[in-house]
Amino acid sequence: MDRAKAFYEAALGMTLSKQEVGGQQMAWFPVEKETAYGATGSLILGEPGASATTVYFGVESIEDVLSRVTEGSVVVPKTAIGENFGFFAKLRDSEGNLIGIHSHS
Secondary structure, three states, X not given: OHHHHHHHXXXXXXXXXXXXEOOEEEEEOOOOOOOOOOOOOEEEOXXXXXXXXXXXXXXXOHHHXXXXXXXXXXXXXEEEEEOOOEEEEEEEOOOOOEEEEEEOO
16 A cells, blocks of 8 residues: 555655545545545555556646656556547556546647
8 A cells, every 4th residue: 555655646746645444444635625526536455457447537747647657657658539638648556557647738
């Protein structure tokens, strides 16, 4: 959990809050309470899966995120989605999970 928490903090430039809830180790993504709605997101300790759902994070700059990935690996570099849909990239986190990132520029 500590390694995964450090990966997301470095890659996404934010601080996660580590807690244990109901016996589960968790690390929560930050949220601004004034603008928050729905789930804020969290890491929950478990086994990575190759066929799991890919979660995408909205980011300001794909290049900035990819430049901070040191523990994981880039699987798909910054790729245009199409006119007016922005760009995406896919990477493996420090635990082997596949995640995606998306930006408009």
